[in-house]
Amino acid sequence: MSWQREGFETHEGEVGVLLADGTEPxxxxxxxxxxxxxxxxxxxxxxxxTMRRPTVTAMRGRCACGWRGERTVPLDWEEVRSAGRDAYDVSGPEEDWEAHMDDVAARALALPDDVAALLHTLRERLDDLIDDDPVLVLKAVEAMETIVADLGPLAARYIKGDAVPLPRLAEALGTTEKAAGSRLTHYTYLSG
Structure with a gap:
C-alpha cells in the first residue's frame, strides 16, 4: 500500500519499518x-x-524522496496476525507522511490563480469532449505540445542562466532533485 498526492507524484509515501536496533532492513x-x-x-x-526474514519492531512514515518520519509506532505482530495486515492500523505513519506532504506543498511554488484556473477549465473541457470528439481533444493536445515545445526550453535556459541550484528547483517544483534535474534536462533539449 502506498500513498500519493495529486501534483506530487515523485513523493510516493508508504509504511517504513525499523529493526530493534533502529536501522532499516x-x-x-x-x-x-x-x-x-x-x-x-x-x-x-x-x-x-517468517521464512528467515528479519522481524521489524516499529514502523514510521517513509517517502520516495528520502524523507523518514521521526515518530515511530510499535508493531504488534500478534495483532497483525489476528486482525490481518489489511485491517492493521497504519494511520500514524500515513498521518506523518501527510504532514511531510503539507510541508512539501507549502514550499512549492503555486501557479498564479489565473493560470491555475485556465488549466483547470481546460482539463474539464477536454474531459467533456473526449467521448464526443476525441479528434478535437487530439488537436488541443497538439496545440498544448507546441506551447510546451516553445516555452519549456526557454524556461530551462532562464533557469540555467540564473544558476538556480537543483535543491531549490526541486523544492519550487514540489519534486525530488532527481526528477527536477530530469525535467530540466528534458526541456533543455526539447525541440518543437
Missing part, C-alpha cells in the same frame, strides 16, 4: 520458481520473521 528477496529472477519487496508486512 534491506529489501526482502523472493525467488520466483526456477528462474534467476528475484522479486524484491519493502512492504512492511513481509518483515514478520
Amino acid at each position: 534491506a529489501p526482502v528477496l523472493f525467488a520466483l520458481g526456477s528462474t534467476a529472477y528475484f522479486h524484491e519487496s519493502t512492504d512492511w508486512w513481509v518483515y514478520d520473521g
Whole structure:
C-alpha cells in the first residue's frame, strides 16, 4: 500500500519499518520458481520473521524522496496476525507522511490563480469532449505540445542562466532533485 498526492507524484509515501536496533532492513528477496529472477519487496508486512526474514519492531512514515518520519509506532505482530495486515492500523505513519506532504506543498511554488484556473477549465473541457470528439481533444493536445515545445526550453535556459541550484528547483517544483534535474534536462533539449 502506498500513498500519493495529486501534483506530487515523485513523493510516493508508504509504511517504513525499523529493526530493534533502529536501522532499516534491506529489501526482502523472493525467488520466483526456477528462474534467476528475484522479486524484491519493502512492504512492511513481509518483515514478520517468517521464512528467515528479519522481524521489524516499529514502523514510521517513509517517502520516495528520502524523507523518514521521526515518530515511530510499535508493531504488534500478534495483532497483525489476528486482525490481518489489511485491517492493521497504519494511520500514524500515513498521518506523518501527510504532514511531510503539507510541508512539501507549502514550499512549492503555486501557479498564479489565473493560470491555475485556465488549466483547470481546460482539463474539464477536454474531459467533456473526449467521448464526443476525441479528434478535437487530439488537436488541443497538439496545440498544448507546441506551447510546451516553445516555452519549456526557454524556461530551462532562464533557469540555467540564473544558476538556480537543483535543491531549490526541486523544492519550487514540489519534486525530488532527481526528477527536477530530469525535467530540466528534458526541456533543455526539447525541440518543437
